[in-house]
Amino acid sequence: xxxxxxxxxxxxxxxxxxxxxxxxxxxxxxxxxxxLLVPLAAGxxxxxxxxxxxxxxxxxxxxxxxxxxxxxxxxxxxxxxIARYWTENRIVVPQDEVSDNMQNAVVATExxxxxxxxxxxxxxxxxxxxxNFAGGDQQGASTLTQQYVKNVLIEKAVRDDDPLxxxxxxxxxxxxxxxxxxxxxxxxxxMTKDEILExxxxxxxxxxxxxxVETAARYYFGKNAADLNVTESATIAGITKSxxxxxxxxxxxxxxxxxxxxxKLMYEQGYITKDEYDTARSSxxxxxxxxxxxxxxxxxxxxxxxxxxYVTKEIVDNELYGETAEERQELLYxxxxxxxxxxxPDMQKEAQKSVAAxxxxxxxxxxxxxxxxxxxxxxxxxxxxxxxxxDATTEPEPFTTAINYSADPAHGNSGGFQVGSTFKxxxxxxxxxxxxxxxxEVPAAKQTYVVNQFDTSPCTRLSSQPWSxxxxxxxxxxxxxxxxxxxxxxxxxxxxxxxxxNLCDLAxxxxxxxxxxxxxxxxxxxxxxxxxxxxxxxxxxxxxAPMIIGTQASAPLLQASAYGTFASGGTYxxxxxxxxxxxxxxxxxxxxxxxxxxxxxxxxxxNTVAYAMTQAFTPGGTASNDGLADGRPAAAKTGTTxxxxxxxxxxxxxxISTSVWVGNAESEDDHxxxxxxxxxxxxxxxxxxxxxxxxxFMDDAVAGMPVxxxxxxxxxxxxxxxxxxxxxxxxxxxxxxxxxxxxxxGGDGxxxxGGGNGNSGGNGNGNGNGxxxxxxxx
Numbered sequence: 068x069x070x071x072x073x074x075x076x077x078x079x080x081x082x083x084x085x086x087x088x089x090x091x092x093x094x095x096x097x098x099x100x101x102x103l104l105v106p107l108a109a110g111x112x113x114x115x116x117x118x119x120x121x122x123x124x125x126x127x128x129x130x131x132x133x134x135x136x137x138x139x140x141x142x143x144x145x146x147x148x149i150a151r152y153w154t155e156n157r158i159v160v161p162q163d164e165v166s167d168n169m170q171n172a173v174v175a176t177e178x179x180x181x182x183x184x185x186x187x188x189x190x191x192x193x194x195x196x197x198x199n200f201a202g203g204d205q206q207g208a209s210t211l212t213q214q215y216v217k218n219v220l221i222e223k224a225v226r227d228d229d230p231l232x233x234x235x236x237x238x239x240x241x242x243x244x245x246x247x248x249x250x251x252x253x254x255x256x257x258m259t260k261d262e263i264l265e266x267x268x269x270x271x272x273x274x275x276x277x278x279x280v281e282t283a284a285r286y287y288f289g290k291n292a293a294d295l296n297v298t299e300s301a302t303i304a305g306i307t308k309s310x311x312x313x314x315x316x317x318x319x320x321x322x323x324x325x326x327x328x329x330x331k332l333m334y335e336q337g338y339i340t341k342d343e344y345d346t347a348r349s350s351x352x353x354x355x356x357x358x359x360x361x362x363x364x365x366x367x368x369x370x371x372x373x374x375x376x377y378v379t380k381e382i383v384d385n386e387l388y389g390e391t392a393e394e395r396q397e398l399l400y401x402x403x404x405x406x407x408x409x410x411x412p413d414m415q416k417e418a419q420k421s422v423a424a425x426x427x428x429x430x431x432x433x434x435x436x437x438x439x440x441x442x443x444x445x446x447x448x449x450x451x452x453x454x455x456x457x458d459a460t461t462e463p464e465p466f467t468t469a470i471n472y473s474a475d476p477a478h479g480n481s482g483g484f485q486v487g488s489t490f491k492x493x494x495x496x497x498x499x500x501x502x503x504x505x506x507x508e509v510p511a512a513k514q515t516y517v518v519n520q521f522d523t524s525p526c527t528r529l530s531s532q533p534w535s536x537x538x539x540x541x542x543x544x545x546x547x548x549x550x551x552x553x554x555x556x557x558x559x560x561x562x563x564x565x566x567x568x569n570l571c572d573l574a575x576x577x578x579x580x581x582x583x584x585x586x587x588x589x590x591x592x593x594x595x596x597x598x599x600x601x602x603x604x605x606x607x608x609x610x611x612a613p614m615i616i617g618t619q620a621s622a623p624l625l626q627a628s629a630y631g632t633f634a635s636g637g638t639y640x641x642x643x644x645x646x647x648x649x650x651x652x653x654x655x656x657x658x659x660x661x662x663x664x665x666x667x668x669x670x671x672x673x674n675t676v677a678y679a680m681t682q683a684f685t686p687g688g689t690a691s692n693d694g695l696a697d698g699r700p701a702a703a704k705t706g707t708t709x710x711x712x713x714x715x716x717x718x719x720x721x722x723i724s725t726s727v728w729v730g731n732a733e734s735e736d737d738h739x740x741x742x743x744x745x746x747x748x749x750x751x752x753x754x755x756x757x758x759x760x761x762x763x764f765m766d767d768a769v770a771g772m773p774v775x776x777x778x779x780x781x782x783x784x785x786x787x788x789x790x791x792x793x794x795x796x797x798x799x800x801x802x803x804x805x806x807x808x809x810x811x812x813g814g815d816g817x818x819x820x821g822g823g824n825g826n827s828g829g830n831g832n833g834n835g836n837g838x839x840x841x842x843x844x845x
Contacts, residue, residue, distance in 0.1 A: 129250045131219045132226065134159055134270055136403025136651050137282075137363070140378055142371075143447075143646070147412045149371040149378075153363050154225075154400045157278035158285070159651055162265035165292045169280055170264060171338040172297075172304035176329045178211035179336055182260055186212045186251035209244075212251040215267040220247075222270065226401070268292075273306045274314045287315060289357040297339055298347040298355055301329040319352040326352070365457055370419050372457035373437075373471050373479075374410050374448065378644050380478045382406070387657055388648070403651030408644055409447035414440060417767040418452035425744065425760035426454045426729060428466040432743045435732050436757070437472035438764060439624035440725040443631035445661045446640030449723065450764070451624065472732055473623045476585055476599040483585030483620035484713040484730055487706030487753070488556045490617030492633065492676050493577035495553055498564055499672045500576060504786025505550040505679055509563035511543035516566070518612040526571035527610050534612055536562050548789065554682040556689045556705060558616050565615035573615075574608040579667045581629030581639040584608055588619040617706060623726040630717050631724035632667055633677050633702065636778045639667035671781035677702045678780035680718075690716070693758035696766045699774045703761070705753030710737035716757035721775040723768055727757040 137153035162170070174181050180188050188210045209217070217236060224232035235243065254263070273283035283303045284292040295303070305325035306313045315322040327348050334344040361367075365375035382388045382399050389395035398404065418438050426436040440450040451473050458467035471479025499505075513536070519529040538558045543551070552560035565573070587594040588609045594600075600607050609619050621629075624642055632639040640663040648657040680702035683690040689705040693716070703718030713730035729743075729751075739750040748755050 129216060129219060129254055131266065132223055133401075133403075133651075134222065135226070135278075135401040138399055138402055138404035138406065140375060140406045140408060142408060142410045142412045142415070144412060145407055148368075149408065149410065150365050150368055150375040151361060151363050152379075152400050155278045156276050156282050156361065156363070157269065157403075158281040159269045159279060159403065160281045160292060162261055162268070163293075165265075165268055165280055166295045166300060168297050168300035169284075169292055169295045169303065170268070172300040172329055172333055173268065173307075174211070174264070175332040175336045175338055176304045177214065177307070179332070181211050181264070184210060186210060186253075186255040187248050209247070210251060211267055212255055212263055213247045215263060215270065216247045216250045216254060218267075218270040226397075271307050272310045273303050274310050275317070277310070286359055286361060287356055289359045297330070297333070297343050298326070298350055301333065301347060302326045302352065302355065305329045315352050315356055316358055319356075323352040364459075366459060369456050370416060371410065373453050373473060374408070374415065374451040374644070376457065376459075376469075376471050377448075377451060377474050377478045378406065378408055381644050382648075384477060387659065404656070405647075405649045405653075406645060407647040407649075409442075409449065409646055410451070410644075411449045414450040414764075414768050415452065418450035418764050421760050421764040422452045422454045422727075424763070425756055427744060428455050430744055432741065433731065434729055434738075434743060434756075435468075435472060436727065436729045436760060437623050438725065438727045438760065439473040439622075439627045440723055440764070440768065441624070441627045441631050441640075441642060443634035443719065443721065443724050444638055444640065444663070446628060446631070446643040446663065447646075447661070448624065448642055448644050450725075450768070468732075470732065472728065475583065475601070475622050475625060477601040479622070481585070481622060481732070482597075482599050483622040483625075484715075484728055484732075485588075485619065485708040486617040486621050486626065487708040487713065487715055488558070488561075488617055489626060489704050489706035489715045489717045489726075489753075490577070490582070490614070490619075491553065491556065491561055492630070492680060492704055493580055493582055494561060494565060494568070494573060494615055495549065495679060496580060496668055496672050496676050497568055497573045497576040498549060499675055499784045500669070501568055501572070503549065503564075503567070504784055505553075505675065506548045506786035506788050508546040508548050508789055509552065509560050509567075511545060511547045511552065511557050511560040511563075513538060513559045514563070516562070516612065521566060521612045522569045523571055523610050524569070526574070529611060536613070536616060546789075550679055550682065550785075553679045553704075554685065554688045556683075562612075562615055565612070570610050570612070570614065574610050575605065576668065577629075578605040578608055579639065579664075580632045581625070581667070582608065583621060583625040583629070584619045585622050585625070586620045588614075617708070623728050626715070626717050626726035627719075627724045630704075630719050630726065633673045633680070634719040634721055634724045634777075635673070637666050637668045637670040637673040639664045670778060671784060674778035675780040675784040677777040678785070680704055681777075689752070690718070690754050690758055693718075693754055693762045695720075695762065695769065697769075697774070699769065700776045701765070702777065703758075705758065707751070707753045708735075710735070711739055711741070711750040711752065712736055714738075714751055714753040714755070714757050716753050716761045718761055718765070720765070720769055720772075721777060722772055723765065725761055725765060725768070727761045727764075729757040729760070 134157060135155040136157050136159050137151050139151050140149040141147060142149060178188065220236035221233060224236055269279045272278055273280065274286065277283050277286055280292045280303060284290055284295050287303065288295065288299050302315060302322065305322065305328065308325065312318060313322045313325045330344055330347050333339045334341065365372045365379065368375065383392060383395050389398055418440065422436045422438050426432070426434050436454045438450065438452045441448055453472055456467045457469065458464055459469040463469065470481050472481050473479065474481060476482060515533050515535040517531050518534050519531050521529060523529055536558050543555060543557050543560065547557065547560055549564060552564070583603050584600055584607050586600060587596055587598045587607065589611055590596045628640065628642050640661050643659065643661050645659050647655060649655050681700060682688055683703045683705065684694040684701065685691060690703045693703065695701050699720060701718055701720050703716065706715030712735040713728065715726065715728050717726045719725065741748050741751050743751065743756050
């Protein structure tokens with residue numbers, strides 16, 4: 068039972084002793100000390116009255132606020148730590164989760180009469196005063212309660228960002244000492260001894276950047292505070308006298324000497340036996356330490372760095388977590404949060420391995436790659452990886468970056484990349500929605516169009532510029548079906564399909580499915596060309612002829628989410644990174660839910676598009692070499708922009724949708740004749756490097772999952788194959804033969820017909836640049 072019989076009221080003698088001790092301890096020297104003694108001898112009543120008045124004027128209320136604690140971000144298993152954030156590295160624990168050894172070591176060292184005094188140790192104060200006045204070594208007399216008060220005042224000043232208050236809480240002045248004393252006396256009337264001890268054990272500093280005994284126990288010994296033995300407890304208790312000088316990782320010899328002093332105090336005060344004392348003293352600091360360094364921030368764990376960066380921005384920029392950015396930052400760095408996320412540890416490790424193996428960070432090609440994977444039907448982000456390591460320092464290492472290529476501009480500061488032919492499934496969805504079928508045929512040969520021939524009413528008007536989109540990987544002649552055009556990714560056929568659609572409706576359908584642009588491809592009433600779109604709207608999907616072959620930019624995470632709509636049978640879900648945020652006591656602060664739109668598109672359309680995209684893996688398809696190892700159903704679309712500067716591979720099963728990008732984030736350099744990771748490509752296509760990365764990741768990601776098929780495609784949307792061609796003409800009617808169905812452009816890297824006739828440059832809005840600027844090729 069706590070003894071509270073001493074120190075409840077400070078009498079005159081105690082007060083004068085306290086003031087004298089404080090003056091002496093403040094280091095003001097013999098003049099003031101001597102000056103104080105004169106009135107004490109000549110006019111005690113006057114001094115007493117003055118002292119009482121001064122003491123009464125000091126504040127006597129202390130309201131300890133919440134301690135700054137580290138926040139931790141964990142994976143979807145609730146255990147795997149992704150990152151930690153802190154201003155002060157502290158983990159608060161209750162007293163019953165701190166070993167008796169640790170509690171005894173602190174009391175023995177800092178305040179042996181802790182359970183006897185009432186906040187101010189009069190005996191200790193008088194002893195220190197006499198010793199200091201006599202010229203002995205300077206001695207302190209602050210009780211454990213007073214030390215706690217000092218730490219609370221510092222903590223509050225730091226939270227309030229008040230440098231003057233921080234200085235005032237640490238300066239060696241009579242006023243500060245007296246203030247601490249009065250607050251300590253008041254505090255002892257409000258809190259029990261155990262409550263004060265618990266609070267001190269959590270607030271005190273036990274090393275450079277180490278706050279609280281739980282953090283100290285984990286850092287120095289790799290265990291919880293509840294499991295600390297005598298030797299370990301004495302080591303930690305000794306550090307707080309001077310956290311730098313007695314840091315065992317920096318000054319082991321000094322720390323060992325200090326530890327032995329603590330052990331002696333514990334023995335003299337009866338907390339340990341002679342055998343325990345001798346055994347503990349005989350061990351060296353080096354032999355007892357088991358240091359577990361813990362770094363803060365995303366850079367400390369490269370496996371999860373890019374997802375960590377995404378989660379951090381989600382909290383700091385989302386009003387769901389606080390009204391202002393400052394409040395949200397404070398919550399993350401001081402709030403002791405446990406942030407449970409959607410990331411799957413096994414998939415994430417595989418994703419990071421796959422992108423790094425596909426394009427090593429220091430590869431001579433200079434290419435970058437990124438992968439994002441989500442769960443269809445929920446939008447939960449399962450993996451997010453990048454071949455370049457994360458480095459947000461002011462002087463980053465070579466082959467690193469702080470830009471998250473997988474994310475939208477708001478979460479990654481990336482402008483995204485032109486999506487190329489990965490936009491074609493959105494065109495196909497609108498094709499089916501408009502009443503066409505997969506077997507409807509269109510001319511496959513290259514043609515020159517006047518862009519205002521494309522239907523863009525009522526949302527915009529196009530100019531009369533010519534546009535001659537070229538083919539590259541997908542080459543065909545004559546008429547081909549929409550199904551074959553999808554399988555082979557034939558640009559010219561898709562442009563012919565787009566010619567039969569309303570492009571305003573196409574933009575709406577793409578948006579409904581989940582296509583989200585990251586930059587503007589053309590100038591509009593609200594944006595200049597190339598503007599980043601932090602919060603895009605449907606109106607930001609640029610309506611112009613080259614949109615058909617993917618000339619506007621997006622990001623892998625956004626692409627994976629959009630393709631997830633097809634995978635789920637028509638439900639679009641926004642990307643979801645966080646599932647729960649709890650405070651230090653386990654109370655739920657926020658529990659975000661998936662934001663989904665059921666039947667964002669007709670399920671028949673989603674399933675029929677999926678059926679068409681499965682053909683990419685069949686012979687002659689653009690992904691014929693990239694199928695999954697177990698032969699399970701999968702759907703995919705490759706993408707390659709003009710001059711092969713950016714390449715994509717987007718694909719999915721019913722359980723996972725994944726997008727892989729490989730390209731150059733800093734420029735639109737051509738990759739027509741290019742070596743990547745020791746392999747020569749002429750040119751580089753989406754199925755060449757991005758495809759194998761996708762396959763390598765997906766093979767491991769789906770391992771152990773049940774094999775599921777997509778929903779049945781609509782027979783009416785598939786349509787009827789065209790009848791076989793007529794027999795070849797005989798020699799008698801060869802003069803009537805005319806098999807020229809139009810020329811076929813193959814792999815010319817984008818035809819430049821001048822006058823803004825490029826894939827995206829000739830956009831019909833006066834933005835032509837005389838070539839195939841960044842148009843889609845496969």
